[in-house]
Amino acid sequence: MPELPEVETIARGLAQNLTGDVIESVWLGNKPEPLKSPPGEMVSTLEQARIAGVRRVGKHIVVDLSRQSPVASRRQTAVRSLRRDGGAQAQWIVHLGMTGRLLIAKPEHEIPKHTHAILRLRSGRELRFVDPRRFGRLAVVRHGFQAPGSEPLDVGFELFAGLFCGRKTPIKSALLNQRLLSGIGNIYADESLFRAGVRPRRRAASLTRAELQRLYGAVQEVLNEAIAAGGSSVSDYVDSNGDAGFFQFQHRVYGREGEPCLVCRTPIKRIVIAGRSAHYCPKCQE
DNA sequence: ATACCGACCTGTCAGC
DNA sequence: TGCTGACAGGTCGGTA
Helix, strand or coil: HHHCCCCCCCHHHHHHHHHHCCEEEEEEECCCECCCHHHHHHHHHCCCHHHHEEEEEEECCEEEEECCCCCHCCCCHHHHHCCCCCCCEEEEEEEEECCCCEEECCCCEEEEEEEEEEEECCCEEEEEEEEECCCEEEECCCCCCCCCCCCCCCCCCHHHHCCCCCCCCCCHHHHCCCCCCCCCCHHHHHHHHHHHCCCCCCCCHCCCCCHHHHHHHHHHHHHHHHCCCCCCCCCCCCCCCCCCCHHHHCCCCCCCCCCCCCCCCCEEEEEEECCCEECCCCCCCC
């Protein structure tokens, strides 16, 4: 389900709604797949922790946790504001996989099928993790969380271009490799390559400097436009308030197999690269 | 070291 | 109606 723009939308919504709230108790389901940390450790880390903030790192949602009382922490505001994690002592890391959702709900609302975790909050609300396919992952970490790749919206051009140097893999696969860039998934890889005029099967190392410059600009443009639109809602994606995004109406190739290219009317092609579908215009992309 | 493939899961939809 | 197979926004481990 969620790539960088969807995760960014969700994280912003959670930050707005949950910052300052306190986790009173935690319920974890009995399916082992979603838990990357031992259940006991997760519960003890989360219970009675204050939510200091919520942010996105790659496709991960990072919930910064603090154990200080609001009064005590106010004294350290100046110091904490200098740090990205707000001086948090631990983090709850949520990866939504393909179908994961983090929903803010009232306790009386029906608990949906495939709910794997419920955080009960001092405000009386619940934060629920729901994930039918169980590809999502939950973890707690104590020493800060870092994604392995560069942030596509922060990376400079020279570093970006260097990521593809000497790589024989298709450029589409390189864009999806989270150790190179963190956050780009199937939709935004296809959309970026279309805007850059580069075919998805091209060997990464074969891109000219001009093509890399177009791709660099296209990635940032597509991600920023998608964030502004609240993400893409293909099938069932919704943010933490249950609202859909609307970037799917601006997809130019993803999910448009056989439909005319919006630039040249040539039918959009769909091929499979490393087991993932790839969509492109055979005329506009070389 | 790098790159591909199947596996991990459930739900949905098209076709027969 | 009901079965079967293909497919889905992601990532991992094994293998070549």
